[in-house]
Amino acid sequence: xxxxxxxxxxxxxxxxxxxxxxxxxxxxxxxxxxxxxxxxxxxxxxxxxxxxxxxxxxxxxxxxxxxxxxxxxxxxxxxxxxxxxxxxxxxxxxxxxxxxxxxxxxxxxxxxxxxxxxxxxxxxxxxxxxxxxxxxxxxxxxxxxxxxxxxxxxxxxxxxxxxxxxxxxxxxxxxxxxxxxxxxxxxxxxxxxxxxxxxxxxxxxxxxxxxxxxxxxxxxxxxxxxxxxxxxxxxxxxxxxxxxxxxxxxxxxxxxxxxxxxxxxxxxxxxxxxxxxxxxxxxxxxxxxxxxxxxxxxxxxxxxxxxxxxxxxxxxxxxxxxxxxxxxxxxxxxxxxxxxxxxxxxxxxxxxxxxxxxxxxxxxxxxxxxxxxxxxxxxxxxxxxxxxxxxxxxxxxxxxxxxxxxxxxxxxxxxxxxxxxxxxxxxxxxxxxxxxxxxxxxxxxxxxxxxxxxxxxxxxxxxxxxxxxxxxxxxxxxxxxxxxxxxxxxxxxxxxxxxxxxxx
Numbered sequence: 001x002x003x004x005x006x007x008x009x010x011x012x013x014x015x016x017x018x019x020x021x022x023x024x025x026x027x028x029x030x031x032x033x034x035x036x037x038x039x040x041x042x043x044x045x046x047x048x049x050x051x052x053x054x055x056x057x058x059x060x061x062x063x064x065x066x067x068x069x070x071x072x073x074x075x076x077x078x079x080x081x082x083x084x085x086x087x088x089x090x091x092x093x094x095x096x097x098x099x100x101x102x103x104x105x106x107x108x109x110x111x112x113x114x115x116x117x118x119x120x121x122x123x124x125x126x127x128x129x130x131x132x133x134x135x136x137x138x139x140x141x142x143x144x145x146x147x148x149x150x151x152x153x154x155x156x157x158x159x160x161x162x163x164x165x166x167x168x169x170x171x172x173x174x175x176x177x178x179x180x181x182x183x184x185x186x187x188x189x190x191x192x193x194x195x196x197x198x199x200x201x202x203x204x205x206x207x208x209x210x211x212x213x214x215x216x217x218x219x220x221x222x223x224x225x226x227x228x229x230x231x232x233x234x235x236x237x238x239x240x241x242x243x244x245x246x247x248x249x250x251x252x253x254x255x256x257x258x259x260x261x262x263x264x265x266x267x268x269x270x271x272x273x274x275x276x277x278x279x280x281x282x283x284x285x286x287x288x289x290x291x292x293x294x295x296x297x298x299x300x301x302x303x304x305x306x307x308x309x310x311x312x313x314x315x316x317x318x319x320x321x322x323x324x325x326x327x328x329x330x331x332x333x334x335x336x337x338x339x340x341x342x343x344x345x346x347x348x349x350x351x352x353x354x355x356x357x358x359x360x361x362x363x364x365x366x367x368x369x370x371x372x373x374x375x376x377x378x379x380x381x382x383x384x385x386x387x388x389x390x391x392x393x394x395x396x397x398x399x400x401x402x403x404x405x406x407x408x409x410x411x412x413x414x415x416x417x418x419x420x421x422x423x424x425x426x427x428x429x430x431x432x433x434x435x436x437x438x439x440x441x442x443x444x445x446x447x448x449x450x451x452x453x454x455x456x457x458x459x460x461x462x463x464x465x466x467x468x469x470x471x472x473x474x475x476x477x478x479x480x481x482x483x484x485x486x487x488x489x490x491x492x493x494x495x496x497x498x499x500x501x502x503x504x
Contacts, residue, residue, distance in 0.1 A: 003389040008374060008469070009488035010041035014312025016269040022466060024375035030468070032314040033371040035486065036294065037307055045484040048366035048477025049321055052342065052353040055091040057081045059351045060283050061344040063327045064105035067112040069129045073330060075342060076105055076112060076127070079351055083114065085131055096133040097122070103237050104145045106152060113152065113176060115145045118159045138177045140169040143237050144195045148203055151220070152176045155193045155205065158236050165192040168205065170220055181220045185212055186227070194234050199247060206234045206249070213261065228261045238287035238325050243308060248295055250288045255297055255306070266306065270313040275301035279322065280349030289326040291341050292358040296326060298346065321354060322346045366477040372486055376408050376466045379493060385465055389492040392457040393471055396485040401456045402472040404443045407464035
C-alpha cells in the first residue's frame, strides 16, 4: 500500500526512563540532552556556559552567597587557600581566612557572618564593608545557618559527630556573639541535623531521613517542634532549594516538591542513574539548584533538569565543566538586568568559575551538542511489518542535522560480503553463530543551510516491525546559530506482511 504521513510529537511529556521504550506515551521521549521543553511544545537548546575569572590560587571553590552593602555587591566564596570576594571581574583574598573552612554565610545589618565547619582550624566570624575579617569564637560551628526574627540559627551539619549532632543553636536578638538558645531535634535517633531554612515564617529543619518544623512567635523558649516527615531528609548541604512558594528536596535519588509541608515525588519516571565518572572528589556530590525556571539536580556525574513551568524532565551534558550549585546574581537597576547565575566547578581539583545568562546573545559562546531519542514505535500494528519510505524533522537551526533511524529486531540475516572478515577457522570453532551487530542503525546527515526554520528530510527506506528515531544537532551558544528548536517528526510509512514466525 502507498505510504502514509504520520506525525510524531509534540513531545510534551519529557523523558521517561523508567518504562520500557516500547511502553512510553506518544508524547514522551527516551532521552533529551541539552534541550528543554518550551511552553509552545517545542524543544529549545539550553543557554551557554562561559568562563569567569578564577582566584589566583587554590582549588575547590564553594560559593557562599552575595554580600551586598550600599557601596559594594560582592560574591563570597571559599577554596583551599582562603575566603575570597568577587567584584568587578576580579577575586580578592580576605586576609585572615587562610585556615578557615565554612559552608554557610548570612548577612545581617550590613555585616556578613561566616559559619565555620566543625573541622575548621579557625573560628567563624564577620566580614565588614572593607573586607576586614574578625573571628568570633562564640559563633557555633556548623553546616548551615539562617537569620530569622533577628536571631542567627545554626545547625551542626554533616561533619558534626557526637551527642550534639542534632543540636540547634540560636543567638540572642540582634546579638550574634551570644547563643542562649539550644534545642535538640529528636536527640538520639541516629540522625544528624543537616540543613535549615525559613519557610512560611517558620524554621524548617532537615535531618538525614526526617524533617521537622520549629515555630514560635517572639520567644524561642515557647517554640513548638513538630515532625512533618518521618522518612525524607537530606544527605548534605545544598539538597534543598526554595522556588516561589515551594521547596524542592533531594533525598537519596529522589526529588520531592514540598507544598505546605506535603511532600510529593516528582521524578517517578526518571530514576536517577549513578554515574561514577569523576575527575577528582566532588565539591558537591549531589545538590539541587535553580537557574531561571529550571530545577537543576546534580546526581554525581549526571545533571537532570526539571522545567518548573513545563513540569517535565530533560538532561544536561556540560562536558568537562562539572557545574556546582548555581547562585543567582542580584539585580540592581540596569546592573545584571538580564538574569545571570554564577556557578563554581563541582570538581575539587579545579577552581574554575562559570556563568550562565538566561538569554541568547552574541557575546558568549559554548559548543553545545543536543540529542533527542524517541520511543520505539510499532504504529499500532505490532503484528505487521512496516516499510519506512522516508522521514523528516521540523526544526529551527542553521547547522548540520544528523538523523538516525534504528529498527528493533530479534533476528537478522548476514550476507557473505558482510561476513568476509571472518575465517573458516572461526566457523569450525563455532565462534560466529551471529557474528555481526544488527545492521539496522542508519544515520543521515543534512548539511548546514542558512534558513533557520525548515523541514529536514532523511531519505532512508527500511523494513521494520518496531523503530525509533534520533536527532543530533549542535550550535555555538550564540544568537547567530541559535537557539535551536525541534518541533515534530514526520514519518512516511506503509504496511507490509504479517510476521511469519512465532518470535520477531
